[in-house]
Amino acid sequence: MIYKEETDKHLAELLSKGDENAFCELYIRYKKRLFSFTLKFLKDRDLTEDTIQDIFTHLWESRFFIDSNCNFSSYLFTITKNRILNILKRYSIEENIMNLIMSKSLFEHTPTDNEIIDSEYKSLFKAAVNKLPPVRKKVFVLSRIEHMSHREIATTLNISIYTVQEHISESLKSIKRYLSSHTDIHFCLPLLFLFY
Numbered sequence: 001m002i003y004k005e006e007t008d009k010h011l012a013e014l015l016s017k018g019d020e021n022a023f024c025e026l027y028i029r030y031k032k033r034l035f036s037f038t039l040k041f042l043k044d045r046d047l048t049e050d051t052i053q054d055i056f057t058h059l060w061e062s063r064f065f066i067d068s069n070c071n072f073s074s075y076l077f078t079i080t081k082n083r084i085l086n087i088l089k090r091y092s093i094e095e096n097i098m099n100l101i102m103s104k105s106l107f108e109h110t111p112t113d114n115e116i117i118d119s120e121y122k123s124l125f126k127a128a129v130n131k132l133p134p135v136r137k138k139v140f141v142l143s144r145i146e147h148m149s150h151r152e153i154a155t156t157l158n159i160s161i162y163t164v165q166e167h168i169s170e171s172l173k174s175i176k177r178y179l180s181s182h183t184d185i186h187f188c189l190p191l192l193f194l195f196y
Helices: 008-015 020-042 045-061 072-102 111-130 134-145 150-157 161-182 188-195
Strands: none
Touching: 008 020, 008 072, 020 045, 020 072, 045 072, 045 150, 045 161, 072 161, 111 134, 111 161, 134 150, 134 161, 150 161
């Protein structure tokens, strides 16, 4: 490639002017390093691959704002770290929900009581989902009800996996707010994933 011998600084300068060849060289130069770094935290190859693609898409879309005087490697790894932290934060919320689901301490009622409570929660949950904006609701239903992967949803709706994650994260927050305002039992959100 014509830019193989160029420094990161020069490539960043060329990229900031919209040079596609400079972008391709930076992609080749950093993709494997970023992939290895990201995989250590996300532990999922597909999610890691999608995350790296999103990072480079972001890099290209914001190319005109790149400061060629900054350390490009640090800049790129900072973007990557922030993206990883956002993803882990979302997964942490989901993991906490699943831990609550599995907790035996949630049920201290008779089977009949549980059936009544489950039915009420199910209705509240459906109402909360129905209040989501159309696209967000579609993403949430595909993920939680139809059990599609983030990648499958992104492909189906022609959006990025990062956008899928954003929709799911915002959906969970919105549903939690709705349920909190309609019940004083704080573990209702995780329970409802069992019954929808």
